[in-house]
Amino acid sequence: MTISQKRETRHDTKVIHLVDDTKPGGVMRFLDHLTTTANQAEVGLGKQEVMVIKRGTWLAPQLDVDVIVSHLSVSWINLPFFLSLRNRHTNAHIIHVEHSYSAGFMEHNVSNPKRFHTLLSTTYALCNRVIAVSEGQAQWMRDNALLSPQRLSVITPRVDLSPMLALSPSEARLPYPDQAVTIGVIGRMHNQKGLDLLIDAFRLLNLPNLKLQITGGGPEEARLRVRAQGNTNIHFADYTDNPTAAYAACDIIAIPSRWEPFGLVALEARAAAKPLMVTLIDGLTEQADPSYAISAPKATVEDWAKALQSLTGANLSAMGRRGRLSVMPNDTRYIQQWQRAMTPRARKASSSQSRKGTGNVTSHTPA
Secondary structure, X not given: OOHHHHHHOOOOOEEEXXXXXXXXXXXXXXXXXXXXXXXXXXXXXXXXXXXXXXXXXXXXXXXXOOEEEEOOOOOOOOHHHXXXXXXXXXXXXXXXXXXXXXXXXXXXXXXXXXXXXXHHHHHHOOXXXXXXXXXXXXXXXXXXXXXXXXXXXXXXXXXXXXXXXXXXXXXXXXXXXXXXXXXXXXXXXXXXXXXXXXXXXXXXXXXXOEEEEEEEEOOOHHHHHHHHOOOOOEEEEOOOOOOHHHHHOOOEEEEOOOOOOOOHHHHHHHXXXXXXXXXXXXXXXXXXXXXOEEEEOOOOHXXXXXXXXXXXXXXXXXXXXXXXXXXXXXXXXXXXXXXXXXXXXXXXXXXXXXXOOOOOHHHOOOO
């Protein structure tokens, strides 16, 4: 069997994932699930490894791999690394997964859109393929011409959903407010997540039989605890690596984010048969079907107050069951998407030549 024939099986393809943020959270959980699933020989995604890159590193390491998957943050300080990575691996298949940026991010964080677009389009041009984590994020990329449509794929993240799918759906119950309801917020306490908006809306209404349970940690925790002081129906719990119990303890999951390229908590909540309350922003719009979700049009206190008021009369048990039905029960389609993304359309050289990584930046063939 020749090298090229052997590579077509994809079982011995070498794949490395580059990360520069290993804090507990969605990216690392997604990456752990992808690499664990991919390293099962029968799925045909090759051998997967993870390498941590320090932010601000200029020179990329010489990697003996076929496929490089970047989960790095795109920034001016990281641009030299991306240039070096392309220059040292001219025939490798380089993929970038965009975990961070979206229309919502731009709205709240970017004062010079033209400069920001230049950074993104320059970085994306160095990659054979860019993965958007939601259709909303992909449309934002298309609308701003950040890369050619042929090099853009959409693959929504997955994690191990089996613990959530194993939870028993809530039994039929009386609509709110005839029965008490606990709203759960699970994840990082950061300005992005909009918890201040939800706390303010919760305090503004003082609705009966309604509790707010916030599970997680992060830079905004102390400020949020101060904001919630005096309201005995708002409770905080520490971050947990195993959020299954946190989902089980809630009746509905709220995601009041200001921006959210995908929204992994929404996926987990649906799998756990918990209805959603979400801001209609970025990737959350794709997880806001009114059959299982209550939505706030914008990330404002006023819109979230209206969303809370719309809980009245909602059949949360039925909504949760419909949400679970919207979740793929296995990873088959997900693995197929990654197989396509990791397969170059054409190779300029044999595998052994591609690992030498010599040549100039512009010599790669986009897939």
